Amino acid sequence: MNVTAVMDSTNKKQTHTSIKRTYSINKQNMTTKYPRTTEQDIRTNFINKINVRDYFLHERIFSNIKIKLNEQIIWCDKALLAAASPILCEQLLKNDEILLLNDINLDDFLLMLEFIYPLFNPEINQQNISCLIKLSHRFQFNILQHACQYYVMKYLSTIRQIIRKCNHLETEDDCFDSNHNDENDTYRKKSDLIEFHDGTCVDAYGIILNLCQWLQTYFYDDNIIIIQSSK
Incomplete structure (x- = not known):
């Protein structure tokens, strides 16, 4: 092997080592400056930006039923409501245009909707448990009923x-x-x-x-x- 070939081989090794080191440093810097974002982080940030009132007070692509609560109208998805509650399912079959629920507080009903729509990630706590118990029983929303029962049994x-x-x-x-x-x-x-x-x-x-x-x-x-x- 001649001297030129040896020098070329040595230079290639040095260059390759330098590239690997530079890549490693850049990767570390990128990790420091831009921390890894998980799917859960993205979902949480997205949900935090959503205003629940604003979401339901405006008509959206899949909104196909209006619900009136104390002179205020919200827009909902029939399929989601019917799947969650047999009571709502029966009422929706009878009402094609607007569903009247004037004896329910708007904020309480919106709170229940958060547990129906997969878009949101609500939690049961001392501030909302009372209204969730009443609404989950009224509309036979079984999943929420069981969640409330579990919360109360722990509280007992x-x-x-x-x-x-x-x-x-x-x-x-x-x-x-x-x-x-x-x-x-x-x-x-x-x-x-x-x-x-x-x-x-x-x-x-x-x-x-x-x-x-x-x-x-x-x-x-x-x-x-x-x-x-x-x-």
């Missing part, structure tokens, strides 16, 4: 904490001096708060009130579920 565990707190309060009350009324009031206020494992505190009265409202709905629907879940 707080009753045990309330009972323990109340028993502890009664025991401590016997030890208080009747001349310290202000201290007693302060203690009672503090004892009415239930502290969870994450450090958050919830008013015991509020929890009992919520549970009474929710359980009233389930009692008329299926009291066996409540008996089983409270054991």
Whole structure:
């Protein structure tokens, strides 16, 4: 092998090594500047930009039914509503132009629609559970019914904490001096708060009130579920 061939071979190796190193550096820089975006990230960002009211208050490509709630009209997809609720399915078969639901709050109904449309990714929480329970039972929206039941059954565990707190309060009350009324009031206020494992505190009265409202709905629907879940 002559000297020229050896030099050419060496240069090619050096060039190849340099290219690989440059590619590696560029790849690292790209990863730093432009973090990888997952499909879930794209979906979440897209959903966050959507205003629920705006989405349903305007006619869209697949909107083929109007629903009137307290003088406000929204546009919906018949197929999605009918698939989610047998009650809505029956009502939609009788109404080709407009469906009247004037006894329902618009915001509450829009909240239920978020659970029907796959476009959205809603969550059940303390602020929306009450209206979701009522609407899911009214329209026999089974998936949402079961989701609400699961939420309530998890929430029922707080009753045990309330009972323990109340028993502890009664025991401590016997030890208080009747001349310290202000201290007693302060203690009672503090004892009415239930502290969870994450450090958050919830008013015991509020929890009992919520549970009474929710359980009233389930009692008329299926009291066996409540008996089983409270054991």
